[in-house]
Structure formats: C-alpha cells, structure tokens
Amino acid sequence: MRILLVALLLLAGCSGSNNQAVSYFHIETPRPFGYVIGDEIPQRIIIETRPDVTLQTASLPAKGPINRWLNLNRISVINTGQHYQIDLLYQVFYAPLEVKMLTLPGFKVLLKQGEQTDSQIIPDWSFNLSPLRELAVRKSDDGEYMRPDAAPSLLPNTLNVYGLVVSLCLAFLIAAYLCFLYGYFPKLLRRTLFKQALRKIEALSKSDMDQALTTVHQALNSLYRQPLFHNQLSHFFQLNPQYQQMSSELDWFFTYSNRYFFTSGMVVVQLDLEKLKELCKQCRKIERGSQ
C-alpha cells in the first residue's frame, strides 16, 4: 500500500510539467500620461509559443475604428519561428474637459495546437489624456477662436536650380573644350607648342634628325603664325622678345638645318641631337614663363 502511494505521488510529480501554449509573454507600452487628442499610441506584444503552437492572426483586432474615440491605424505581425511580435498603433480621438483616464481595450489572442485551442489574454492598458483647450470659451475678434487655415507652401525649386547649374556648367565646359579643339584659344595653344615638340623629340634618335628638325620648325612656325626663315629672326624677336635670349641657339638651329637639308654628305652626331633637345627645353621654359 505504501509502495503504491509513493508510485502515485511520483506519477503526479512527473505529470505536473508545464504544458501551457505560451512560453513567454510581454507587452511593451509607452508612458501612460501626457497624451492629447489625435495622438498615436504604439503597443508591442511579444509572444513566444511552445513548439507546434501557432498564433491565429484572425483573432487579432482588425484595422479601423475600435470604438467611437479609438482607431487602430496599423497592425503588423512579425513571425520568426515560435516568436511573434505584434505591433499595434492606436490613435485616440477623445476630447476631455479635464485630464481623464482612458483605457485601450484588451483582447484575446487565440493559439492553436493541432485540434486544441488555447488563448492568451492581452490586458487593458490605461493612460491619461489631457485637453488642449481651456474649459472657458476663448473668443477672438472673429468669434469662436480656432486655429487658422494652413496656407499652401510655395513650390520647391531646389531641384530645378541644381539641374540648371549642373547643366550650365556642363554646357560651358563642353563648349570650351570644343573651342579649344577648333583653335579659338590661340594663346592657350601657343603655350604648349614647345611642350609638344619636346615630347616628340625625346622619342627620336639621331637617325631621325630630319623629323626632329621638322618638329622644331613647325613649333617656331606656329608661334610666328607663318613659316619662319633665318633672315626673319629679327622680326620674330620683335614679336616675341622673350625669345631674344635664345638668339644664338636659334641662329645655330637655322644654320644647322640649312646645312642638313641642303648640303650632301653631312654626318649627324649624337651631340647635335642633344643640342637640339636642349634648345627645345629652353624654349619650353620661356613658353611657360619659368625663364
């Protein structure tokens, strides 16, 4: 008999395990005071169910008016496994004459496990609502005081201003580049004549002496705006006095060029090419204004 009693007690102890459908339940609510008419009140409900238990979303309150002074503007359910997060957004439209306590009505959430149904009660939640308007009537010159109409805001033009500035800058830059390509900036071009010539000569060897001389001639012709010959050097220096310091080098250049192109049997040495490059370098310095 005693053994039977102990066995029964053990059995009762084992069968007393927790078999509720909800393993965790929590409600997050904001401050319960300081609300006025038209305010929105959020409420978050966290429910964690036991395995195989599902929450019946149809048992949740529907979006829309709950009663005459309370609206449910938004309801969303986020379900991750057995974890349910229910977000509710109420809006209150009650006009109290003094600070008044109101209650968000609770509801019952249904939970289903197989054929069995369980429920979780969401309790009422009370909060204080304050009036915006004094009880005594406030009169303005036009009669009953009320807030004035909302004047329409002026149309924004920021995007158009930005668009205009960007497109204007773009058009200006492209037009300037085209002008450069079409030679409408001769001064700008003349500032890179010897730079381009020097770049070409740097890549040449003494066997390409004819190309090197032609390149320097072309640079001088462009600067002079007509073919420049030896006897026109003095006029060239009058137009471009900054090149006066290069008179002896230029004199050598024209003499050498005459001999190279119009005398047979001339032998080109590396030193001549180096001298030509040095001439070009000096002219480049004058061109950019550093000498």
Add this chain to the structure above:
Amino acid sequence: MIRTLRHNMIWGALAFSIIAVIFHACSLYSVYRENQLIVQLIAGRDVDVNNVVSGPPELRLARALYFKQKHRYDDALSTLSLILDKGDRHFQAQARYNLGNLYLEQAVEKVEAMHMNEALPLAGLAKQTYRQALALDSQNWDAKYNLEVAMRLLPEMDRVNSSDDNQNSQKAQFWTTVPGFPRGLP
C-alpha cells in the same frame, strides 16, 4: 573613324546639355510663376481660372483659401474636394484640415445664429475631416486643436469607462447632442 565618332559625341553632349539648360530654365520660370500666383491668392487677389486648372494642387489649395476669405464657401468646398487625394500625405492632411476648417467655421456661424439643425451636420463633417487629417499626419497640432473645438461644439454621445456615465447614459446622450460651447466654469 574613332576620332570622328568621338568628335560627334562631344557635339551630342553639348546639344544634350543645352537642351537640359533650356528645360530647367523653363521649369524654374514655371515654378516662379506658380509661386507668384499662390502669393497673389493668399494676398486676397483672384487669378485666372485657367492658370489654376493647369497648375499644381498647391494652387487650388490657395484658391480655396481665397474663396473662404471671401465667404464663398461652396466654391471653396468644390475646389478643395478636387485635391483631397492629390500630393503626398502631408499635403492631403493639409487639404483635409482646411476642409475641416471650412465646415467648422460654417457650423460656428450657424450656432451663433441659433440654427442648430444646420449646425449639426456641419460640425459632424468637420470632425470627420479633422480625424482624416490626423490619421494622415498625427503631428498636425492645429488639426488637433480644431478637432477639440468641434468636439466641444458637438460632443460625442459615447462616454467611456466610467460607471457614472453608464448609469446616466440616456441623459448624457440627450444633452451631448445639443451643439454649443460651454460658457465658462460654474
């Protein structure tokens, strides 16, 4: 071939940017003109109706304001009803708030003239539009204030969670439907 193509592309980019300049300049001028019309209407001067018809909803809102200033309530109502669903949520709330003001102002005038039967539906419409405005923009404090004005003018019949209210519900219903503001404290 590639050089020619590149050159043509540069000309194309220039043409495109010039078209963009013209487009933005025209848009800017159009916005300037419409803003001038809005300023003119707010100042109480009417504008050509054709400009309003082809203009943005802000222009209609300004014209409704002009009509209301001139006490042309029907014109203001028809103008506002055309733009209730235009623009973003903020603009829709603004249009509904002005519509609520239109109803409320008329309701107050009727109450002052002791025409209670005409004031009742107007106050009800005002409350409804303020609620809609607040549902769209719950931070509209002017709408909150004026909704409370409308609620005081025409109190709701329902009372909430108070045992006293439940006991006297019939009496409360009778008195709360009479429009009018409480004239001071007892």
